[in-house]
Amino acid sequence: MRRIIASVRDGRGFDFVLVGVPFAFLFALAGLPLIYNILMSFQEVDMFSLGSFIRPFVGIDNYVALFRQPETWPILTNTLIFVVGSIAGQFVIGFGLALFFWTSFPGASWLRGLFLVSWVMPGLVVGAIWNWILSGDFGVLNFFLRESGLITANIFWRSDPNFSLWAVVIANIWLGTSFNMILLSVGLSAIPGDLYEAADMDGANAWQRFWTITLPMMRSTIGAIIALGLIFTLQQFDLFAAITDGGPNNSSNVAQYWAWDLSFRQYDFGRGATISVIMTVFVMFAAAVYVRSTRHEVRG
Amino acid sequence: MGIRKHSIAIALALTCASLVSFQARAEDVKLTLWSLDRDIQPAPNLIKEFNEQKNGIQIEYRQIQFDDVVSEAMRAYSTGKAPDIIAIDNPNHAMFASRDAFLDLTDMIEKSTVIKPENYFQGPLKSATWDEKYYGVPKATNTIALYYNKDLFKAAGLDPEKPPKTWDELVETARKLNDPSKNVYGITFCAKANEEGTFQFLPWAQMGGSTYKTINGEGAVRALTTWKQLLDEKLTSPDTLTRSQWDSTATFNAGNAAMAISGPWEIDRMLTDAKFEWGTALLPVPRDGAQRSSAMGDYNWAIFSSSKHPEEAFKALEFFASKDATMYKDFGQLPARADLPVPPTGNAVKDAALATFLEQMKYAQPRGPSPEWPKISKAIQDAIQAALTGQMEPKAALDQAAEKIKSIEG
Numbered sequence: 001m002r003r004i005i006a007s008v009r010d011g012r013g014f015d016f017v018l019v020g021v022p023f024a025f026l027f028a029l030a031g032l033p034l035i036y037n038i039l040m041s042f043q044e045v046d047m048f049s050l051g052s053f054i055r056p057f058v059g060i061d062n063y064v065a066l067f068r069q070p071e072t073w074p075i076l077t078n079t080l081i082f083v084v085g086s087i088a089g090q091f092v093i094g095f096g097l098a099l100f101f102w103t104s105f106p107g108a109s110w111l112r113g114l115f116l117v118s119w120v121m122p123g124l125v126v127g128a129i130w131n132w133i134l135s136g137d138f139g140v141l142n143f144f145l146r147e148s149g150l151i152t153a154n155i156f157w158r159s160d161p162n163f164s165l166w167a168v169v170i171a172n173i174w175l176g177t178s179f180n181m182i183l184l185s186v187g188l189s190a191i192p193g194d195l196y197e198a199a200d201m202d203g204a205n206a207w208q209r210f211w212t213i214t215l216p217m218m219r220s221t222i223g224a225i226i227a228l229g230l231i232f233t234l235q236q237f238d239l240f241a242a243i244t245d246g247g248p249n250n251s252s253n254v255a256q257y258w259a260w261d262l263s264f265r266q267y268d269f270g271r272g273a274t275i276s277v278i279m280t281v282f283v284m285f286a287a288a289v290y291v292r293s294t295r296h297e298v299r300g
Numbered sequence: 301m302g303i304r305k306h307s308i309a310i311a312l313a314l315t316c317a318s319l320v321s322f323q324a325r326a327e328d329v330k331l332t333l334w335s336l337d338r339d340i341q342p343a344p345n346l347i348k349e350f351n352e353q354k355n356g357i358q359i360e361y362r363q364i365q366f367d368d369v370v371s372e373a374m375r376a377y378s379t380g381k382a383p384d385i386i387a388i389d390n391p392n393h394a395m396f397a398s399r400d401a402f403l404d405l406t407d408m409i410e411k412s413t414v415i416k417p418e419n420y421f422q423g424p425l426k427s428a429t430w431d432e433k434y435y436g437v438p439k440a441t442n443t444i445a446l447y448y449n450k451d452l453f454k455a456a457g458l459d460p461e462k463p464p465k466t467w468d469e470l471v472e473t474a475r476k477l478n479d480p481s482k483n484v485y486g487i488t489f490c491a492k493a494n495e496e497g498t499f500q501f502l503p504w505a506q507m508g509g510s511t512y513k514t515i516n517g518e519g520a521v522r523a524l525t526t527w528k529q530l531l532d533e534k535l536t537s538p539d540t541l542t543r544s545q546w547d548s549t550a551t552f553n554a555g556n557a558a559m560a561i562s563g564p565w566e567i568d569r570m571l572t573d574a575k576f577e578w579g580t581a582l583l584p585v586p587r588d589g590a591q592r593s594s595a596m597g598d599y600n601w602a603i604f605s606s607s608k609h610p611e612e613a614f615k616a617l618e619f620f621a622s623k624d625a626t627m628y629k630d631f632g633q634l635p636a637r638a639d640l641p642v643p644p645t646g647n648a649v650k651d652a653a654l655a656t657f658l659e660q661m662k663y664a665q666p667r668g669p670s671p672e673w674p675k676i677s678k679a680i681q682d683a684i685q686a687a688l689t690g691q692m693e694p695k696a697a698l699d700q701a702a703e704k705i706k707s708i709e710g
Binding site for chain 2: 071164246
């Protein structure tokens with residue numbers, strides 16, 4: 001008995017307690033719902049069996065039925081386009097801004113802070129504002145494009161199946177860029193200045209310094225930010241609800257919005273859970289990348 | 301001594317009083333009621349009035365957000381924590397009634413002197429009916445009709461007292477009113493990929509002789525083809541596909557659309573926002589003499605079958621129904637009652653509009669009723685959007701919808 005207490009105080013047992021408490025917390029608040037969700041994807045669940053645990057087991061019927069629906073593949077493709085487009089845009093613009101503010105002109109840090117405003121705003125508010133900006137007949141974006149001569153006829157960003165997904169991507173890039181910028185700024189300021197001095201002495205130009213010092217030194221930050229971006233983008237829901245509702249004709253529908261639509265508009269919880277499971281697999285992949293890329297930081 | 305005597309008497313009196321009040325409170329039946337009404341809408345106010353009667357029934361109110369009504373109610377019912385009374389959106393009524401989650405009120409209504417089926421508009425009442433039994437009472441109702449801008453009619457050389465009566469006339473009128481150089485579309489309506497789209501399309505299909513069960517019928521195909529024509533010829537904004545009814549009608553109020561299809565909830569805003577003369581008309585029909593139809597919205601009252609006090613809950617419904625006569629005056633909502641005239645408001649434009657909507661109400665038909673309505677509605681929305689974006693022909697899109705609906709209904 002005493003040995004156990006001693007071990008808990010200072011020994012193996014203490015390690016177990018340290019691991020066990022957060023593990024129990026995670027299991028209760030994230031693990032159980034996840035398992036429940038997976039279970040639901042193998043059951044036939046409607047609104048009246050929502051409260052009970054034992055429901056008709058249907059095996060992989062939900063999965064089979066899901067992939068038989070004609071809209072499934074287009075929606076998954078949309079999800080991919082949305083994720084890649086959003087992350088690419090957020091990252092490139094965010095990196096550009098981070099490099100720009102890195103030159104530390106007077107007021108740079110101040111301005112950089114202001115950029116965070118977009119990240120602080122609730123998604124639904126951002127969505128409502130972009131809804132107006134992207135409006136076909138009276139939208140500001142169309143006005144600028146028309147005045148600058150880029151287009152001759154209005155683009156119906158929200159209602160043209162060729163543009164609706166990109167409308168949400170644009171709004172999402174705007175929303176996520178500042179977050180990327182801040183994290184990348186932190187990464188940039190962590191690069192020791194003497195590396196650049198040495199490179200300068202060796203006669204490296206700005207381009208070479210960027211490719212051989214900045215990028216390699218930022219590897220873990222970039223990996224982390226892309227993994228986080230993937231998670232945030234797959235979570236993005238408000239913008240779809242506010243701008244296109246997934247329409248027209250599912251042309252801007254993505255997995256996360258569809259899962260909600262199936263569960264809470266059509267009350268087909270089993271199928272909604274099935275999409276969530278498919279998405280979970282992707283997010284786990286992202287999480288693995290994230291953990292790998294931040295591993296170096298943890299070990300110092 | 302005197303003081304002491306008095307104080308004893310007072311103490312006794314107080315004890316008695318508190319005993320009486322304690323007893324009264326113990327006898328009060330507590331009911332819970334859920335609805336999405338805000339403080340200026342009927343439910344909370346009617347409950348307040350009801351509770352002030354002190355007739356031994358006290359109602360506790362809980363406001364629920366629009367998106368949560370059904371899922372909250374389902375969760376509560378399946379875990380045995382349902383409220384006694386709920387206000388439910390009419391297309392969702394059958395879903396609960398068919399599972400006996402709602403109480404069959406047929407017998408109570410038969411005995412009631414306040415709630416009489418013959419006093420209600422047929423559409424709303426039908427939405428609260430399942431298997432020829434009454435599972436609820438209509439709370440309020442609304443429908444859609446045609447708004448039109450009389451000033452633009454005159455400017456286009458049209459008679460402002462002769463709004464279009466048939467679909468062909470509607471398209472023709474829209475063509476005449478359409479003026480891209482002035483940013484004016486001929487008409488605005490809503491074909492959004494949610495319940496609003498179904499709400500606006502179904503009446504057209506029904507006027508053409510189809511129902512949701514025969515959604516690929518000839519009339520429905522012609523209806524969708526007409527909609528497509530309006531979009532293809534740019535007589536309506538392409539954003540009709542993603543804009544809500546409320547936002548669409550806002551463009552009418554701003555003078556950017558010459559006609560609009562929407563409901564009576566627009567009237568008050570239009571009176572302040574629209575800086576032109578406007579009128580209302582019944583929804584145009586496929587051809588002269590064709591049957592009329594219209595959409596039907598708003599909520600029904602229902603009592604959960606798990607309620608421990610069904611009699612008392614029904615009394616509350618009777619009280620609510622007794623207040624139908626002043627519903628429009630107090631809350632601006634139309635009661636679902638055919639026997640009650642909506643009293644004149646003193647504003648001629650508003651009264652004329654209300655008269656149109658009351659006339660249109662006679663033809664309003666519920667969506668469904670079907671326990672699978674949300675899925676059926678989704679199939680219809682998909683068809684509308686596939687056809688209007690040009691990805692499918694109207695006939696093919698509706699065929700696909702009919703196929704889906706058939707498999708949903710089993």
